[in-house]
Amino acid sequence: MTGQTLFRRLALVPLTLFTVALVVFVLLRIIPGDPALLMAGPGATAADLQSIREGFGLDKPIMTQFGQWLLDLTHGDLGRSISFRADVVSVVAQRMPPTLELVFLALVIAVVLGGGLALLGTYYRGGKIEWLVDGFIALFQSVPDFLLALLLILLFTVATSLLPGSGRIDPALPVQFKTQFYIFESLVRGQFSILLGLLAHAILPAIALALPFASMIARVLKASLGDVERQDYAVMARARGYSERRILMVESLPNAVIPTAALTGIQLTFLLAGTVLVERIFAYPGIGNLAVDAVASRDLPLLQGIILAFAVLFVVVNLVSDLIVISLNPRLRNG
Amino acid sequence: MANITHSSYLARLPRLRRPAWRVKLGNRVVMGGAIVLAVCGSAILAPLLTGHSPIEQDLMNALMPPFWLSGGDISYPLGTDDLGRDILSRLLYGARITMTIALLSATFSCLIGSAVGLTAGFYGGVVDQIVSRMIDTWVAFPPVLLAIVLSAMLGAGMTSIVIAIVVVDWTRFARIVRSEAQVQAQMDYVAASRILGLGRGAIMILEVLPNVLPLIITLFTVEMGIAAVVESVLSFAGESVAGDYPTWGSMIAAGRGNIHHGWWMLVFPSACLILTVLSFNLLGDGLRRVFDPVHR
Numbered sequence: 001m002t003g004q005t006l007f008r009r010l011a012l013v014p015l016t017l018f019t020v021a022l023v024v025f026v027l028l029r030i031i032p033g034d035p036a037l038l039m040a041g042p043g044a045t046a047a048d049l050q051s052i053r054e055g056f057g058l059d060k061p062i063m064t065q066f067g068q069w070l071l072d073l074t075h076g077d078l079g080r081s082i083s084f085r086a087d088v089v090s091v092v093a094q095r096m097p098p099t100l101e102l103v104f105l106a107l108v109i110a111v112v113l114g115g116g117l118a119l120l121g122t123y124y125r126g127g128k129i130e131w132l133v134d135g136f137i138a139l140f141q142s143v144p145d146f147l148l149a150l151l152l153i154l155l156f157t158v159a160t161s162l163l164p165g166s167g168r169i170d171p172a173l174p175v176q177f178k179t180q181f182y183i184f185e186s187l188v189r190g191q192f193s194i195l196l197g198l199l200a201h202a203i204l205p206a207i208a209l210a211l212p213f214a215s216m217i218a219r220v221l222k223a224s225l226g227d228v229e230r231q232d233y234a235v236m237a238r239a240r241g242y243s244e245r246r247i248l249m250v251e252s253l254p255n256a257v258i259p260t261a262a263l264t265g266i267q268l269t270f271l272l273a274g275t276v277l278v279e280r281i282f283a284y285p286g287i288g289n290l291a292v293d294a295v296a297s298r299d300l301p302l303l304q305g306i307i308l309a310f311a312v313l314f315v316v317v318n319l320v321s322d323l324i325v326i327s328l329n330p331r332l333r334n335g
Numbered sequence: 336m337a338n339i340t341h342s343s344y345l346a347r348l349p350r351l352r353r354p355a356w357r358v359k360l361g362n363r364v365v366m367g368g369a370i371v372l373a374v375c376g377s378a379i380l381a382p383l384l385t386g387h388s389p390i391e392q393d394l395m396n397a398l399m400p401p402f403w404l405s406g407g408d409i410s411y412p413l414g415t416d417d418l419g420r421d422i423l424s425r426l427l428y429g430a431r432i433t434m435t436i437a438l439l440s441a442t443f444s445c446l447i448g449s450a451v452g453l454t455a456g457f458y459g460g461v462v463d464q465i466v467s468r469m470i471d472t473w474v475a476f477p478p479v480l481l482a483i484v485l486s487a488m489l490g491a492g493m494t495s496i497v498i499a500i501v502v503v504d505w506t507r508f509a510r511i512v513r514s515e516a517q518v519q520a521q522m523d524y525v526a527a528s529r530i531l532g533l534g535r536g537a538i539m540i541l542e543v544l545p546n547v548l549p550l551i552i553t554l555f556t557v558e559m560g561i562a563a564v565v566e567s568v569l570s571f572a573g574e575s576v577a578g579d580y581p582t583w584g585s586m587i588a589a590g591r592g593n594i595h596h597g598w599w600m601l602v603f604p605s606a607c608l609i610l611t612v613l614s615f616n617l618l619g620d621g622l623r624r625v626f627d628p629v630h631r
Contacts, residue, residue, distance in 0.1 A: 012471065015468070016471045019468070019471075019472040020472055020476065023472065027484065027485075138613065138617070139613065141616055142560070142609055142612040142616050143612075144564045146568060147605050150587065150590070150591055150601055150605065151605060153594065154594060154598055154601060159598075269477075270478075273477035273478055273479050273480065276477060277568060277571070280572075281591070295484055303484070307480065311475040314476075
């Protein structure tokens with residue numbers, strides 16, 4: 001991708017986000033189920049409902065509501081959540097950090113595991129180990145993350161009680177955090193026993209998210225390693241008598257990593273999307289779990305805010321992964 | 336060494352252990368196809384394979400374990416759920432819903448996505464610009480969340496699930512078919528057809544489409560697996576086929592609720608779903624190899 005196309009991509013970001021906002025807004029207005037009725041609760045009079053509708057602007061035409069919403073958005077205001085009775089921005093901001101920590105943890109596990117398996121499978125090709133690696137790839141490509149989450153709970157929480165199966169932190173811990181990034185904060189502060197407790201809660205959902213992702217990374221990296229190995233420079237290195245290990249790590253890997261990095265970036269959005277169900281299953285207080293709550297309670301302002309937050313994340317992830325691919329590939333750097 | 340003849344070479348070749356059709360199709364297609372056929376077959380033959388009704392409750396025998404565990408009974412081979420319903424019959428009847436939804440939603444996403452992608456990739460220009468912007472927008476949505484919102488919006492029932500899956504997943508076909516059609520449009524045979532006097536529409540349908548078709552078939556197979564998962568996700572999120580008609584997703588959801596009392600309620604439907612997705616992936620992967628001349 002040249003600098004010019006990158007600039008074009010950047011210019012399209014606001015347009016994409018605007019379209020997402022518009023589609024979401026219109027879509028959510030067609031959902032059956034009166035949010036005013038849900039808010040007011042049982043025993044509300046018609047006058048109560050009317051005043052709620054007026055209060056939230058639900059009685060105006062959709063496009064007027066959208067215009068007002070956009071206008072507020074320019075002031076950093078996404079409206080008020082109906083079910084939380086609080087600012088959508090502050091609710092989303094509070095639930096975003098746990099999800100980011102979880103996704104980061106899953107990403108690390110997936111890259112280490114997937115990369116390691118691809119290298120192992122290539123180094124020991126033709127043997128039992130390659131067969132095992134291929135089996136891992138085929139199996140975990142086919143196990144959806146939400147099933148993995150359930151089976152992990154069954155194994156590690158119900159059958160063996162090795163790890164906690166719900167929540168983010170042991171509620172009995174007398175601990176105060178300044179930020180919502182608990183894992184990061186406890187690491188910085190050096191509170192390692194608390195960190196361990198946090199990781200114990202996060203590890204199962206992170207593994208559930210990471211295993212399908214790791215299998216994707218392993219599949220792509222292994223395939224590119226196989227392609228790269230037949231290139232002239234690898235043959236040359238072999239002819240010079242370099243060890244297989246050196247050829248793999250020094251000659252093949254840097255070249256094979258580029259297509260993998262490109263695809264990892266694209267697929268990272270699937271990992272983010274996977275948090276919706278996995279967080280739900282582990283009762284992990286992140287934005288994905290919040291999204292399911294918002295659908296169930298027909299909390300339109302909140303749902304709009306969450307989907308917009310996801311869209312921003314997705315667009316940023318795609319852009320960043322493009323940038324990383326450009327910086328990895330010398331041929332694209334000065335395009 | 337002129338006396339080494341053809342026949343002596345042939346004699347030294349290992350005997351082909353596999354029949355020619357298996358070599359040609361490859362293990363993946365044969366294995367994946369066999370499992371897919373088995374699942375479809377047991378879905379169709381469900382009434383013959385089990386004596387129990389999938390919705391008949393037997394509260395005296397609730398949460399009975401599979402027959403090989405103590406307390407199990409061979410008349411309920413895979414045990415019963417919390418309402419005393421036979422797990423095996425629910426799995427068999429559930430396969431009907433799963434397979435129907437997978438087939439319908441893969442077919443419609445395939446038709447819509449491929450048509451849009453083929454047109455955009457082949458014609459380029461304004462059409463391509465519009466389609467690309469649409470795909471950009473779609474890709475910015477979290478797919479699972481979008482499907483849940485859509486099915487909440489459309490209400491319970493099979494049609495709304497199929498619509499939700501198609502609306503979310505048509506871009507999968509559109510994206511890939513578009514880029515392949517773009518490549519094909521630059522090929523010499525397209526230019527040759529133009530010189531022969533074929534119109535652009537005719538070239539797209541008669542010349543380009545057959546060359547993109549193997550890709551579409553492979554995508555279709557993989558999409559069947561994806562659709563089966565999404566159906567389960569929606570059932571799991573409580574937005575699926577209404578009533579007590581069994582689906583694998585609703586069985587998994589019930590299994591989650593009873594995770595402390597009966598692991599079999601969770602494990603058997605999960606295994607069915609994984610096996611089905613695995614076989615669709617194998618089939619898709621195998622077909623890709625069969626169609627790809629480099630692999631052949």
